[in-house]
Amino acid sequence: MGGFLTSFMRNRQICVTDFSFPLQLASHSRCRMRCSVLHLLRCVRLRLCSRRGRSRLPLWAQRIQAYIKLLAQSLCFNSLTDSDVVFDSIFEPVFVTVDYVTRWFGMVFVCLVVILTSSVVMITYIVLLPLALTTYSPAWIAWHSLYGNWNLIMIAFHYYKAIKTSPGYPPAEKNDRPFVSVCKKCIMPKPARTHHCGICNRCILKMDHHCPWLNNCVGHFNHRYFFSFCLFMTLGCVYCSISCRNMFLDAYNSLERFKHLDSEKPGIPVTGMGLLLGLLPSGQTNFQTPAPPYTFKEKMFHKSIVYMWVLTSTAGVALGALTVWHAVLISRGETSIERHINKKEAVRLAQWGKLYKNPFNYSKLNNWKIFLGVEKKSHWVTRVLLPSGHPPHGDGLTWDVFPVKRDLIAV
Numbered sequence: 001m002g003g004f005l006t007s008f009m010r011n012r013q014i015c016v017t018d019f020s021f022p023l024q025l026a027s028h029s030r031c032r033m034r035c036s037v038l039h040l041l042r043c044v045r046l047r048l049c050s051r052r053g054r055s056r057l058p059l060w061a062q063r064i065q066a067y068i069k070l071l072a073q074s075l076c077f078n079s080l081t082d083s084d085v086v087f088d089s090i091f092e093p094v095f096v097t098v099d100y101v102t103r104w105f106g107m108v109f110v111c112l113v114v115i116l117t118s119s120v121v122m123i124t125y126i127v128l129l130p131l132a133l134t135t136y137s138p139a140w141i142a143w144h145s146l147y148g149n150w151n152l153i154m155i156a157f158h159y160y161k162a163i164k165t166s167p168g169y170p171p172a173e174k175n176d177r178p179f180v181s182v183c184k185k186c187i188m189p190k191p192a193r194t195h196h197c198g199i200c201n202r203c204i205l206k207m208d209h210h211c212p213w214l215n216n217c218v219g220h221f222n223h224r225y226f227f228s229f230c231l232f233m234t235l236g237c238v239y240c241s242i243s244c245r246n247m248f249l250d251a252y253n254s255l256e257r258f259k260h261l262d263s264e265k266p267g268i269p270v271t272g273m274g275l276l277l278g279l280l281p282s283g284q285t286n287f288q289t290p291a292p293p294y295t296f297k298e299k300m301f302h303k304s305i306v307y308m309w310v311l312t313s314t315a316g317v318a319l320g321a322l323t324v325w326h327a328v329l330i331s332r333g334e335t336s337i338e339r340h341i342n343k344k345e346a347v348r349l350a351q352w353g354k355l356y357k358n359p360f361n362y363s364k365l366n367n368w369k370i371f372l373g374v375e376k377k378s379h380w381v382t383r384v385l386l387p388s389g390h391p392p393h394g395d396g397l398t399w400d401v402f403p404v405k406r407d408l409i410a411v
C-alpha cells in the first residue's frame with residue numbers, strides 16, 4: 001500500500017472515475033485512510049482545475065469576447081454616443097485589419113510601381129527607339145529624346161524623394177509650441193493640421209493621406225514630391241499613350257491577324273505593320289497568298305506595344321484624375337483630410353447662418369507658390385521644371401492664418 005501511495009503521490013494523472021480506489025483504502029487503518037482521502041480530494045481538485053483550464057477559450061477568442069464586452073459597455077454608458085461613434089466602434093477591427101494589410105503590402109506596391117515603370121522604359125529603349133531612329137525626322141527624334149528623358153528623370157527623382165523623405169512628425173520632447181488638441185493614441189500634443197496615421201502609428205505634420213504606392217505618409221515635408229510625382233507620371237503616361245497610338249492600332253490588328261492566320265483564306269487583304277517589319281515584301285500588301293509565317297520576335301514586338309499602350313493609357317486616366325483632385329485641393333489650401341473637416345464645419349456653421357472660411361487658404365496663386373516653394377521668378381524653372389530638393393515653406397508646426405498679406409510672394 002505504501003508503494004501504491006508513493007506512486008499515487010508521484011503520479012497525479014489518476015483518473016477520478018476509478019471507484020475501486022476508495023474501496024481499497026477502506027481496508028486499512030483510519031489514519032492512513034484519512035491521509036489517502038485527503039490526497040484523493042487534492043487530486044480531484046487538481047484534475048478539475050486542469051479540466052476547467054483546458055475548456056477555456058483560446059486567446060484570440062477571449063480577446064474578441066473582451067472587445068465585444070467593452071464595445072457594448074462603452075456604447076451603452078457613453079453620453080457622447082452617436083451614429084459616427086457606433087460606426088467607428090463596430091468597424092474598428094476592419095480598419096485595423098486594413099491598416100495592417102496596407103502596412104504589410106507597402107513594399108509590394110513600391111516594387112510594382114518600379115517594375116511597371118521599368119518595363120515601359122525598357123520597351124521604349126529596346127523596341128521603339130531603334131524604330132524611331134530609322135523612320136522619324138531628326139526634329140522629331142530630338143523632341144522625343146529631350147522630352148522623354150526629362151520626363152523620366154522627373155518621375156524617378158520625385159518618386160525616390162517621396163518615398164525617402166520623412167513626412168514630418170511633431171517633436172516628442174516637451175516644448176512650448178502651440179497645439180490644438182492631444183492625440184488620443186500617441187498621448188501627445190497635436191499642432192494645427194497634424195493628424196494621426198493608423199498605418200504609421202504616429203502623428204504626421206500637415207497629413208494629407210497614407211499612400212500605399214509610396215509605402216509612406218504624405219505630409220508636410222514630402223507633399224510636393226508626391227504631387228510632382230503624380231503630375232509627371234500622368235504626363236509621361238499621356239505622352240506614351242498619344243505617341244504610340246498608331247503603333248498600338250497596327251500592332252493590335254497584326255496580332256488579331258496572326259491569331260487567325262491558319263484559317264485565313266487566300267485573297268484576304270494584308271496591311272499594317274507587316275510592311276514595316278519586313279514581314280511582307282514591298283508591293284504585295286494586297287491579296288497576298290499564302291500569308292508568310294511570323295516569328296516569336298515579331299509577336300513579342302507587337303505584344304510589347306499593346307501592353308505598353310494599355311498600361312500607360314489606364315494609368316494615365318487614373319493618375320490624371322488623382323492629380324486633378326489634388327491640384328484642386330492645393331488651390332483651396334487644404335489637404336485631403338482637411339477637405340472633410342472643412343466640409344463638415346461649413347455645414348455646421350451654415351446652420352447658424354455663418355460662412356466658414358478656411359484659415360489656411362491664402363488665395364489660389366499664393367497657395368501654389370507656398371506649396372511649390374516659389375520665392376522668385378526663376379524658381380518656376382529651377383524648382384518646378386527641374387528636380388529640386390528644397391524644403392517646404394515653414395516648419396509644419398506653426399501656421400500663418402488668413403488674412404495674410406495679399407501678395408505673399410512678389411512674383
Ligand SMILES: [Zn+2]
Pocket residue numbers: 183184185186187195196197201202203
Ligand atoms: Zn498620434
Ligand SMILES: [Zn+2]
Pocket residue numbers: 197198199200201209210211216217218
Ligand atoms: Zn502613414
